[in-house]
Amino acid sequence: MMKRIISATVMNQAGVLNRITGVLSRRRFNIENISVGHTDNDKISRTTFIVNVESLEEVEQLMKQLNKQIDVLKVVDITDEAVITRELALLRINADNKNRNEIYTLIAPFRANVVDVAKNSLCIQVVGTTEKIDALIDLVRQFGIKEVARTGVTAIRRGNSKPDKIEKLIIK
Amino acid sequence: MKVEQQKKELTGALILLDALIENGVEVVFGYPGGQALPLYDAIYDYGIKHILTRHEQGAIHAAEGYAKISGKPGVVITTSGPGATNILTGLADALIDSMPLVVLTAQVPTDVIGTDAFQEADMIGLTMPITKHNYQVRDVKSLKRILAEAFHIASTGRKGPVVVDLPKDLLIATCKRTESVVIDLPGYQPNFTPNALQINKLKAAIQKAKKPIVVAGGGVILSGASEELREFCNKYNLPVVHTLLGLGGFDPDSKLYLGMGGMHGEYAANKAICECDLLISIGARFDDRFTGSVKHFAPNATIAHIDIDPAEIGKIIKTDIPIVADAKNVIAEMLKEPINRADDDQWVEYLFEQRKTFPLNYAKDSEDLKPQEVLEEIFNQTKGEAVIVTDVGQNQMWAAQFIKQTAPNRWATSGGLGTMGYGLPAAIGAQIAEPDRNVFAILGDGGIQMTVQELATIKENKLPIKIIILNNSVLGMVRQWQTLFYKERYSHTVLTNPDFEMLSRAYGIEACTINKKEDLKNMLKKAIEYDGPIVVNCLIDKDEMVYPIVAPGAGLHEMKGV
Structure with missing residues (x-):
């Protein structure tokens, strides 16, 4: 099994996310993670998702099937490129007068922020790679986690990266 | 104003x-x-x-x-x-x-x-x-x-x-009212022209090949490339295997013609797939009913795959030469400059011999009415000029085997989905597309009953369709599998049928029943000459089989009933 990060630009039409997840599910691809949002052009959205596949042929087939969708503009496998991946998480954890300061100190190296404080809990916001967020969650588990909300990964290529082999295979 | x-x-x-x-x-x-x-x-x-x-x-x-x-x-x-x-x-x-x-x-x-x-x-x-x-x-x-x-x-x-x-x-x-519209589909840009590099690779492969074949699928018909295909294969002496949907794309009387390949394909066609060293697929998508076990499919061949849909390439069969473009454009490109082929005719002669030695066969000397001869007789009496529409199952496979398709766009059948009930209504559309041509609906007694209400549409629109029921009172293809693979346990495949003559007449459609071999020629002739729609109920044996057969999961080299 390998994880591939796929980035697709799509027409911002009603139901376009359905079309994408529909292609993935009926061809039995396993999505681990999906996120979607506008680009600078409000007619175009970017969706980023992570799939588990057995081989590169499999991911190539997936990309071709996605490309067949009329509302899909471009599909790129950016796994092997220089990419920046980020995820945002909001964590509500138990906190009281005794340990609040300890929590503040603990999360500081993660550049996480406290965005809400209540009598018995506080809410932390953290942005970073999936690994970083996983590490923070592990660390604050000792206080007792009430709720976790994660956005899923979004990604973008670095400015000076070259397109990789797989992108060239896609004829569109 | x-x-x-x-x-x-x-x-x-x-x-x-x-x-x-x-x-x-x-x-x-x-x-x-x-x-x-x-x-x-x-x-x-x-x-x-x-x-x-x-x-x-x-x-x-x-x-x-x-x-x-x-x-x-x-x-x-x-x-x-x-x-x-x-x-x-x-x-x-x-x-x-x-x-x-x-x-x-x-x-x-x-x-x-x-x-x-x-x-x-x-x-x-x-x-x-x-x-x-x-x-x-x-x-x-x-x-x-x-x-x-x-x-x-x-x-x-x-x-x-x-x-x-x-x-x-x-x-x-x-x-x-708006006068004109602009189609703006940035996400839909099909590729029609072939990549020059891949064309050169294919030319080099043809030049080198000793045992090349062309697999011509439905894409040849859809792109209107039948003429080009004939020219291409004749020019370079390339034998042709058809898929079910490709029938009519090539000349069935040519020495290069091998017939349909696949599960119920001809011996020579499947033999050619097994032994070829270059397989050029044009507008075919390697359906499992065509390939049999993928592991044993064209094991020694370089695979060239020409398809307008990039997602078909590499989906089933690993491809050496991928060409994403319209079939007609690709073949036209291949014909532009001649390819030097050192060809000694041995391969073509060998396959031609195979086809002569192991033709499609059935018990011609039997005293019973055989579905295969009903279909051969239709071909003979219409001189291959009729439009043939089939349902799904044995009727479809026999029609594909025994009614030669001499021209494109005269053959309509449900291939990929295998939809029972397709035949009768599809024949309505076919007759409307070709009002002056004989249209035959080749159906089973199971399939016609799935959409039998369309007899009323045929009557109402005075469509002179010749509706042939190959009536064995069973779901023939399923029964065949039960015979071969399920120990003759005929679970829910025996039908209690209506009287098809009476049923047709109830719709105001003429009907006749053929149950004797000796009546076939004459009654079929009358049916064809009859001015209007007619149902011809042909009573055949419930245990008649479609042969050859490649068992599901087996390779094309494991044909049974040759």
């Missing part, structure tokens, strides 16, 4: 009908209902040819038959809810066989969509996986553009069905 005309607003229903005419539509197949009423009211005095079928499934299969034989997109109209859900089978069928259709489904009014209104069904959700694309119209001003896009998408690239869902209020709403 002119200014007044320009100012005049049109209803959505009229804009839609105008758009059909502008897109070259000559006939629509449909069935009215509550939400479709504004459209049907406009059709009442519009003057478009509309065929009222007796079930929406009949309408969509008729449109498929029309598309297959005419090469033009078939158009279907249904009402919302149950009317629309009745066409799902046809959509799946059209998608997998790349049939261009534009399907207009009425929908409940915009303000009640999503409220489980009377006769509401989510057609966008339901048809997303079984259409090439679908639209729900949200503004009457976009109707003309959407229709133009729908026809463009359906009939270009890899052809397929497009659904346009039409909320009732938009059929009534009005807007000014």
Whole structure:
């Protein structure tokens, strides 16, 4: 099994996310993670998702099937490129007068922020790679986690990266 | 006056009908209902040819038959809810066989969509996986553009069905006539011209090959590349194997012709696939019924795959030379500069010998009426000039084997989906596409009963279809598998049938029954000469088999019953 990060630009039409997840599910691809949002052009959205596949042929087939969708503009496998991946998480954890300061100190190296404080809990916001967020969650588990909300990964290529082999295979 | 005309607003229903005419539509197949009423009211005095079928499934299969034989997109109209859900089978069928259709489904009014209104069904959700694309119209001003896009998408690239869902209020709403529309589909750019590098690779492979074959599929017919294919294969001495949907693409009397390959393919065709060193697939998608076990498929061959759909390449068979383009353009490109082929004819002679030694066979000396000879007789009496439409199962395989297809666009069958009930309504569309040609519907007694109500449509429209029932009172193909693979346990495959002659007459259609071999020639001749539709009920043995057969999961080298 390998994880591939796929980035697709799509027409911002009603139901376009359905079309994408529909292609993935009926061809039995396993999505681990999906996120979607506008680009600078409000007619175009970017969706980023992570799939588990057995081989590169499999991911190539997936990309071709996605490309067949009329509302899909471009599909790129950016796994092997220089990419920046980020995820945002909001964590509500138990906190009281005794340990609040300890929590503040603990999360500081993660550049996480406290965005809400209540009598018995506080809410932390953290942005970073999936690994970083996983590490923070592990660390604050000792206080007792009430709720976790994660956005899923979004990604973008670095400015000076070259397109990789797989992108060239896609004829569109 | 002119200014007044320009100012005049049109209803959505009229804009839609105008758009059909502008897109070259000559006939629509449909069935009215509550939400479709504004459209049907406009059709009442519009003057478009509309065929009222007796079930929406009949309408969509008729449109498929029309598309297959005419090469033009078939158009279907249904009402919302149950009317629309009745066409799902046809959509799946059209998608997998790349049939261009534009399907207009009425929908409940915009303000009640999503409220489980009377006769509401989510057609966008339901048809997303079984259409090439679908639209729900949200503004009457976009109707003309959407229709133009729908026809463009359906009939270009890899052809397929497009659904346009039409909320009732938009059929009534009005807007000014727009003169022209711009199709703007940045995500839809099919590639028509082949890559020069890959063309050169294919040329080099042909030059080198000692045992090349061409596998010609439905894409050859769809791109109108039959002439080019003939020229190409004759010029370079390339033997041709057909897929089920490719029949008619090549000349069956040529020495290079090997017939259909696959599960019920000819011995020589499958032998050629097993032994070739270069396999050039043109417009075929390596369906499992064609390849058998993929592991044993063309094990020694360089694979060149020509397809307009990039997703087909490498999906089933690992490809050495991928060419994404229109088949006609590719073959034309291949013909531009001659390829030096050092060919000693040995391979062609060898396959020709195989075909002579192991032809398709059946017990010709039997005293019983054989389905194969019924079909051969149809071919002989019509001199291969008839349009042949089949249902699915044994009738279909025998028709593919024993009625030679001499020209493209005269053969309509449900390939990928294998839809029983396809044959009778598809023949309606075929006859409308070719009003002056003999059209035969080759059906089983099981399949005809799935869409038998369309006999009324045939009668009403005076369509002189020759309806041949190969009647064995069983679900023949399923029974064959039960015989071969399920220890003759005939679970639910024996049918208690109606009297097909009486049934036909009830619909006002002439009928006859052939049960003796010696009556075949004469009665078939009478049926063909009869001026009008006729049902010919041919009584055949329930244990007649389709041979050869490659068992499911086996390789093409493991043919049985040669």
